């Protein structure tokens with residue numbers, strides 16, 4: 001699916017894809033990107049915002065371990 005993070009596609013998500021990003025703690029931002037956190041059994045997926053996704057990818061931000 002193209003444009004999975006824009007337009008009509010995100011209207012159907014809870015809160016229209018918006019919420020508080022667990023990494024930068026900005027409120028009512030679009031959190032559309034899945035990121036795995038933790039090791040082994042504690043591994044889980046969280047939803048983070050676009051800028052944090054990019055920052056994590058480049059090693060500029062660390063994820064919350066909770």
Ligand SMILES: [Zn+2]
Pocket residue numbers: 021022023024025026048049050051052053
């Ligand atoms: Zn963020």
